[in-house]
Amino acid sequence: MTKLIQSLSEISTNYDALFVDLWGCVHNGVTAYPDAAAALxxxxxGGGKVVLVTNSPRPWRSVAEQLKGFGVADDAYDAIATSGDSARAAMFLGAVGSKVYHIGTPDERDVFFAPMDLVGDEAMEITPVPLTEAEGIVCTGPFDAMADPSVNRADFLYAKQKGMKLLCANPDIVVDRGETREWCAGALAALYTDMGGESLYFGKPHPPIYDLARRRLARLGSVSDESIICIGDGIGTDVMGGLGEGLDTLFITGGLAAKEFGDDPANPDPARLSTWLSEQNLAPTAAISFLR
Structure with a gap:
């Protein structure tokens, strides 16, 4: 049964490391949550290790710079594992070919296609090309985060007929930037899969990013899986992914699903939370309104 808690300190002494989601947990895409940063x-x-595990399509250094801009201090975490780094490694090893069609913003393209040390001499030269010349697709996000994913249907039909694979750098479906909800790369990848195409995922809830997070953690010292808890507001990413890895999970109720638990995000209704979690067929170890 999921335990509803009021502060991280109620359970944190049970764990040597935290795998912490960013968007909706530590910041809202615009500014940091001060209580969350202070809790970390x-x-x-107290000696605990914090690895930020994010579905951002950016390399970890780019995320670190972004965090500074949001007001998250460097001493709130030890390391960062991003879906972007995991997906970039696969791209440079040829997961979708050497000529790829990029779906995403120019800024994402600049950082995603930058050279990467992680794969060393095995790295393939990757060339962004028009869809008609591509061997595969790299999706870091939609061209327009407010446009319905269906605007890509014609391109996806062409790509599916050509047998192209789509590399998804961010499995999130939606995210809230401040008060505005935006589409993410995961929504496009889901559409492509529904249309019969093949999408490759590297962020939560899929195993590659947890492998990367564990490797980041191992550099800080030896920590067993029993001493790690995953924290985040995505029931289908943070919680499902953590449970799939055999890890404990802490669900942030005041994030994406806040409206499911009553009118006051700071005080989720326990009965509604219990019913909703049963409907999701998932049982996180604990739940908290906001990380604090």
Whole structure:
């Protein structure tokens, strides 16, 4: 049964490391959540390790710079594992070919296609090309985050007929930037799959990003899976992914699904939470309104 708690400190002494989601947990896409950052700082002062595990399509250094801009202090975490790094490694190893059609913003393209040390001498030269010249698709996000994913249907039909694979750099379906809900790359990948195409995923809830997170953690010291808890607001990403890896999970109710638990995000209704989790057929170890 999922335990509803009021602060991270109620359970944090049971764990040596946290795998912490970012968007909706530590920041809202615009600014940091001060209480969340403070909770992570306190945990680290007590000897715990914090690995930020995010479905951002960006390399970890780019995410670190972004966090500074949001107001998240460097001492709130030890390492960052991104879906972008996991997906970039696969791309440079030829997962979708050497000539790829990129779906995403120019800024994402600049950072995603930058050279990568992780794969070393095995790295393939990747060339962004028009769809008609491509061997595969790399999706870091929609061209327009407010446009319905169905605007890609014609291109996806062509790509499916050509047997192209789609590399999804961010499995999230939607995200809230401040008060605005935006589509993510996962929504496009889901559409492509529904149309009969093949999508490759590297972020939560899929195994590659957890492998990367564990490798980031191993550099900080030896920590067993029993001493790790995954924290986040995505029931189908953070919670499902953590449970799939055999890890404990802490569900943030005040994020994407906040409206499911009553009118006050800071005080989720326990009965509604229990019913909703049963409908999801998932049972996180604990739940909290906001990370604090």
């Amino acid at each position: 700082q306190t945990y680290r002062k």
